[in-house]
Amino acid sequence: MLASPLFSISQQDSIQEVQSVLIQRPVLKIKPLRLSRSSFYGDQIQQFGTQDAGELISKLAGSNLKSYGGLGGLKTISVRSLGGEQNSTIIDGFVQSNSQNGQINFAQIQSDNIIGIHLSIGDASSYLLPVSSQMAGSTINIQTFENTFGYEKFEVRSSLKMGSFGQKEGYIALKSSKKKLLLSCFGKLRSAIGDYPYQFQNGLSIIDSKRTNNGYQDAYFGITTGYKFKKSLVRLGYKGSVIDQELPGAAILYNSTADELLKTNDHSFFSDVNFDKNDIYYRAFSNFSANRLNYKDPSFFNNIGGIDVTYINNVARAGLSFASYKVKKLTFHGGFEMSYAQLESSDSTFSKPNRLLSQVLGGLDFKTTIGVIKGDISFVYSLEDTKFGQRADDVYKLQPFLSFQTKNFSKKHLNFKFWYRNSIRLPSFNELYYNNIGNNGLRPEIANQYNVGLEFVPIEKDLDVFIRTNLFYNQVIDKIMSVPTKNLFVWSTQNIQNVEIYGSELSITSSLRKGYFTYSALINYSYQKVLDNTPSSLTYKDQLAYSPEHTISNEVGVEYKKSGVRLSHSYVSYRYALNQNVEQNRIDGYHLFDVALFYNLPLKEKNELKLQLNIKNILDTPYAYIRSFVMPQRSFIISLNYAFR
């Protein structure tokens, strides 16, 4: 139903987009491409054998992963080089946020339970998502097994994993949702010793060393209930995590000492109600999250014998979104959202800030004979306060969005799309108030994105081929960065630069089913110039740090009856560790190859048991996303996945 016609723009599609927040999609043979959107689903996600959501997102076109460590270390994502803070991350329809540092650590979002993941750039992936995500520069939308209504009376999803560096994982989720009642729960434990060997180019020689103080012990858990009424649907749930990890820090030449520790506790309560009346769909939601972070550095040479600091970040959020299909050819949508965030700290010098954020959005889709014109206007108002110290200025800003997407031009489903989005990102609490680094005079960072793209289906028979390409141009005004100001050791956050980004993306997916064979392939290529566009800057027109010009992510999979193999390749071209484009700052590019082998063991109907072996970095390539933060070389994970449907 969803696949035919693949690219038509109809009211039905819009409603399905609306419902996708809540209801598990049926598994499709062919996954449709969407302009401005990349997706992975179901088995494909499982076959990747990713350790967390960060690794998974890095395979989506347009994303760029920054990983500060191979196991459990910080992972952030930037989309089209706009910076992680310009991105909104949604899990099951609820915004994930961290007002302390403004970025989501994707290493702390598990991937075992993900049944769908989408990266939308420019365009909102659903009008029933919180309006803050519809206003963002891009959105990562994750659907989990536990929190979506399914099609089976009772389902089980579980896995046991063991891997290199002492990695052990156990995950189980139970769900009942055939009838009106949804009941689900899940739990996951994982641990690792984490010490992994690495090679490091030290001048003319390669040194072998081991990354230490890299272990972790995590627990994730949650429970959800929901109910389908005649014309409405309600969900209520809780999820939490306790993460206890060692921090290996950077790999420093001649110095392997490391003893920093980080403990993170997250508790999140969420609820929403969805209903429709007279062809108007509504979603009201609320969620509350409490994040407690404790950082210890026992060998920091202060007079109290080290650092032991705790931060508590609470965020409450509520909102309403709606989409009206009452008028033929017109879709009205909009909503509002309010959030209150506060940060407490055991650090007496921290200002203990809070922020009341209000966001409103209204938009209109108009269907013409040749395509759809979409536009919206949103308003953000941020009210800042602190318990002591000077507070930052309030922020209020209008943000427009405009797009035009054609209907199919030919039998090859050719579509063009043009869009423009203006978005802002507010400075985080750390950027505004953190000791000497914070700067309460910061202005919001503004991004203007322009995009033109096309998609088409050159072949559509036994062999299906989909092609999508985008050209984009982005401007970032008042980019927020931390830079040394008084000396090497006194850094401060500044609105330092204007940035100009232009580039292109190409995605090709293909699939072929012949007899017992199923073949699938995916090619993602991205080219980006990310230039310092501040004439007074010392690095004017230089490519910004950690912005590779070329990134490639390729996947090839072959399945025969109950077994299959998948080869993944990724390439990140050379980039610079600092903004100045000189040889001293250059970091070489790298190719990575991963292999997954899997076999579905024969079991009775409704039972699925899959044995899977993932070999990562099979060529044992030494590499690092961030200079000095060396990544693991060849490693393996063997997993046993059981599902009951």
Place this chain on the structure above:
Amino acid sequence: MRLDKLVFIFIAVSLLSCKKDKEEDPIVSNNLSNGMVVLCEGLFQQNNSSLSWVDLSSGAVQNSFFLNKTGRLLGDTGNDLQKYGSKIYIVVNVSSTIEVLSASNFESIKQIEMTNGQVSKQPRSMAFANGKVFVSCYDGYVDVIDTTSLTVTNRIQVGQNPEGVTYANGNIYVANSGGLNFPNVDSTLSVIDVNSEIELMKITVGPNPGAVIADAFGDVYVISRGNYGTIPSRLKRINTATNTMDETFNFDVNGISKMNNNFLIHDGTSVSIFNPNTESIENSNLVNTSGVTTLYHIQYSASRDRIYLLDAMNYTSLGFVRVFNSDGSYVSSYEVGLNPSKIIFYD
């Protein structure tokens, strides 16, 4: 058909890209004469501390001088570079090492690991006396290294996060900054007897002491850096005969270096000559620093009678050595590594 062509043209445009070739470090003569070795600190966690060799006859600069001489990298955050006897000593703070090299050809003699069990000592700066190196370490100690065996022979506990260190009148003077307790910094200067290697006393000199330097008349001068805001940085004079702080000079000072029997001082924007004999500033605007972006350090070469201003630019771009005659007139500039901080001259 037309549409297909249009599509492929669109894709071709999308895939336009350029490839950049690697830049090569210029090859220059390694003859260690008529030049200078510049320690460039690099940036924290980048492992990019380096030495630059500047050939003053040709103007050529080799920014991988340490790598080319030793075949390996210097490490992370080099903080001090000094010559003592026939050896060169380099303090590398975050790597927690002391590199010892031959002063004649810069071949590596030894790398001394500065760790205490599993904890880095974080060495910061050095002074030399009686055939020993006295190394201030951020863990609150001064390590004593024998220059013959090149081993640590003693650890002397001092104040918090010691930084600048100098020798005068039979004692080692160590500035205890307490920088890691900011804003509750230390404000003392430790006095260590060179022979007994015992801390004799602490002298209160003012908040956040950093650089320490001895004059030709037996006094020691220390910069109390304040809090980089409401409390200004000040130069203090210590009488080494009585080990008392005798005077505070009421002008801003960020850096200090010897210039024959005088001192060159700077406040970040202007360079002056301070006469320790008369205890007065003799030339308050010696050098026109309008071409200097960030005045990071200052040095004087007596044999060349020239002033060298080390320009850190924005701390994340390659730095410059700006050369001036002793009358303040501009001579030349050399682009070196990241955050240049110390120079050793070769005549």
